[in-house]
Amino acid sequence: MSGLSPDKMVGVGLRSPHIHHFLSERPDIGWLEIHSENFFTPHSPARQQLRDIANHYPISCHGIGMSLGSADTLDKQHLSQLKQLVDDIDPIAVSDHLSWSSVNGQYFNDLLPLPYTEEALAHFCHKVDRVQEVLGRQLLVENPSSYLSFNHSTIPEWEFLRAVQQRTGCGLLLDLNNIYVSSFNHRFDCQTYLDAIDPQTVKEIHLAGFTVKQFEQGEIWVDTHSRPVSEPVWQLYRQWVRGHFSALAGVPTLIEWDLDIPDLDVLLGEADKAQQIIAEEAKDGITTT
Template sequence: MVGVGLRSPHITQVLEQKPDIGWLEVHSENYFITTSTARQQLRQIAEHYPVSCHGIGLSLGSADPLDRQHLSQLKQLVDEINPIAVSDHLSWSSVDGQFFNDLLPLPYTEEALVHFCRKVDQVQEYLGRQMLIENPSSYLSFAHSAIPEWEFLHQVQQRTGCGLLLDLNNIYVSAFNHGFDCDQYIAALDASAVKEIHLAGFTVKQFEDGEIWIDTHSKPVSEPVWQLYRRWVQQHGRTPTLIEWDLDIPPLSVLLGEADKARNIIMQEAQDGQILTP
């Protein structure tokens, strides 16, 4: 099942044309206000498509306690829409209630692991359902991190029973920025815990002393990320897959074209005998 991230420029078109797409993912926080036009539109969309709620505001890695109002609004949305998945990130974004406009990396230590798992447990208990945790993209790391990110993420999943949202573009971007191997990262995770895959594009930034790759979600999926996805399908079969595009948003047809590429990979591997036919 392949879907696309639903963004505001495409909502009216989706409602009017109802394109052939497996599912849609929304940023949860954009639909918290129950009386808003966006919430009403989402109710209508959920009548025709499976919907996934992807959050960016829980700030699970922060030392701040969970925001109870945020949790309450999320639960109300989840209870009403009944999404196929609820997800957030292996990151933090707040200090003393002040939020940054970014998803920031954690120090990968045992203390941070225990703290993050406690937060995940609290959210899952409050929502009464499993949530998915997405691997981040990052550009800096903490010198005192003692656990590789992939092992940290694996331990979060093992200790909390959460699922994983595997963003292959994030792995590819971070692998370049930090010098690790994509396949080593993926192999360290429990593939059966991966309930969703994200695919997106990135931007290369050039500086005098080198370059850095930025997870901008503003371009088509790169060929190396498609190769990672093909290997995933070959080894693990079909996993709900999403095309993300958040900046420089193109016509909906472009996103649907990217979704078709993912479906074609699935079908090709099925024809080659690697997986069961969808």
């Protein structure tokens, strides 16, 4: 449970263009998400600003650098810095991705897909277990967006993700935009994916925008986090909230926007849409019971 009040369930990313707004103006928003790695240095100005902001807003730490799916061993320094940050800020959640991004200690600027095999599953679960042991708390694992798949995968992504949760006790960060993007790129049904997710294991939800790319070989959808949430993703969100409202209590929702970042009022407007959906579904639930 996040401890958020029902009317403060939606947050936005704390990104550099808006830090001064949250330091000085304290806009009305339920919580803020950070990219953990941006605040690893304990005595940096960024870390001090984060401490100041955390006095007024709940914070969620979202990582992009643990490379949990890589064959590399866990980076002990990275994990130690994450633990120091978590102990300092006491966030409402700590998360990373069902992906990999390193080979022999060399990192790529991408969150790359795993082959969904029993071997990869055992390896990924071992990494998650170790992270949770070091942090002393539950890690949330986010479902990825992807643009290719491995021919030798033997497990559908949704079953792989569910198995990770069941074996490790981790929570899930359910990114509805990622499901929608990947459903087009890989030609699966969003509902098949969502039906496989135990709503009780979902501890955070992400909503974002995507970009359509045209190539000679055809069309692909890319999870760019550079646009407003699309109407089909709003529909998936409304469907999820309506179908799992009792399990949703205390589960925060994030409006994720990382490129072509607009004025803060635009982000707050997107957050208001999500909060309104929660309010409408809560009202309908009371009316029909």
